[in-house]
Amino acid sequence: MPIYEYRSTGNGCEYCRDRLEVIQKISDPPLRGCPRCKAPVEKIPSKFRACIIETPDEVMETEEKLRGYEHEGMWSHAAELADKTGLEERAREDYKKAGYNM
Ligand SMILES: [Zn+2]
Structure with missing residues (x-):
């Protein structure tokens, strides 16, 4: 609503x-x-x-931050944030890019 x-x-x-x-x-x-x-x-x-009626503000904020980290190539930061927010796929990808073996 x-x-x-x-x-x-x-x-x-x-x-x-x-x-x-x-x-x-x-x-x-x-x-x-x-x-x-x-x-x-x-x-x-x-x-x-x-x-953005269906999108809570926090989700937008997280998404923006994530994109920022990824843009800067701060993969481990992005991965941690994605991990914390329950974006498993995204976290796994970012961890991989950060050089971790998942
Ligand atoms: Zn009043």
Whole structure:
């Protein structure tokens, strides 16, 4: 389900003042007020989120880091990170490139 971001338009509470994330069905009506303090909220348009809706931020971050390491030829770093994140195939490949015999 997509995550929608809202922020309060007035004096919201701590929960809605900066950014409020709500998981909603596409068919759900947009949120009108903060679920905690009832302050009026507006939807934050976020094109970026729309394209990675199914991908948690950590996965993206890890992927970026991995690519960075691989780009720099830091295979053992890449392998360790891949290993830690459960990307076994990737880890094995990177270990091989790092010169380890797996
Ligand atoms: Zn609030």
